[in-house]
Amino acid sequence: MTTIIDWIKWLIGLAHPENLSHLVDLGPWWLPYLILTAIIFSETGLLIGFFLPGDSLLFAAGFLASPAGEELVGKEMFNIVWLNVLLIAAAVLGDAVNYYVGLQMGDHVFEKGRVRFIKHKHLIAAKHFYERHGGKAIVLARFAPIVRTFTPFVAGVAEMSYRRFAIYNIAGGVAWVISMTTAGYFLGQIEWIQKHFEVVVLLIIAISFLPMFAHAGKSWWESKKNLT
Numbered sequence: 001m002t003t004i005i006d007w008i009k010w011l012i013g014l015a016h017p018e019n020l021s022h023l024v025d026l027g028p029w030w031l032p033y034l035i036l037t038a039i040i041f042s043e044t045g046l047l048i049g050f051f052l053p054g055d056s057l058l059f060a061a062g063f064l065a066s067p068a069g070e071e072l073v074g075k076e077m078f079n080i081v082w083l084n085v086l087l088i089a090a091a092v093l094g095d096a097v098n099y100y101v102g103l104q105m106g107d108h109v110f111e112k113g114r115v116r117f118i119k120h121k122h123l124i125a126a127k128h129f130y131e132r133h134g135g136k137a138i139v140l141a142r143f144a145p146i147v148r149t150f151t152p153f154v155a156g157v158a159e160m161s162y163r164r165f166a167i168y169n170i171a172g173g174v175a176w177v178i179s180m181t182t183a184g185y186f187l188g189q190i191e192w193i194q195k196h197f198e199v200v201v202l203l204i205i206a207i208s209f210l211p212m213f214a215h216a217g218k219s220w221w222e223s224k225k226n227l228t
Contacts, residue, residue: 045094062184102156
C-alpha cells in the first residue's frame, strides 16, 4: 500500500536522471512535462510544497534535454525550449497564487500556532528575508530552498503592490528556471558529472542553502554583539 512517505520519496528521487527518465514509460509523451510542471508549481505555489526538489530537479531535467542525457538513458526525453517555457510559466503562476493567498490571510499568520500545517520558523525566516531584501527578495528567494516557497506568501501578507510583485516574480522565475536547466544541459555533458550525478545534486542543494546559513550566522553574530 502506497503511503504519503512513499510518494514524497518518489518525488525527491526524480532529481536523479535515471529516475526522471522513467516518467516516459508511464504514459504519453506530454506526461513528464505535466508532472514536472505540477512539481514546480507546487513548490512555489503551495505552502506545503517546500520539501520538493526544485533546483536539483531543474538541473536533472536540463541534463536529460541534452544529447548527452538522451544518450545516457537511451531515450528522447525533453525539448529544452518547451521545458523552459512550461516550467517558467509554472514558477511564475505558483508565486502569483502564493502571493494571493498571503494577501487574503493577512499578518495574523505570523502568530505562532495560527497556521498549523506549516512550521512557524519557516514563515518567520521568510519574513526576515523579505524585510531585509524588500522586493529583491522575490528574485533572490528563487535560489534558496524553503524560503522560495514562503517569500511570495509573505509579500502578499505585506501587501506589496501586485504590479511591483509581478515584475520581480517574472524576473525571478525566468532567471531561476533558465539558469538551472541550462546548467544541467551544458554541465551534464561533462563525463565526470555524469558519473557523479548524486554528488553534483548534493552540491547544488548545499550551495542553495548557503545564503540562508550566512544570513542566520550574521543574525546570530549581531545579536551576540548587542548583548555584549
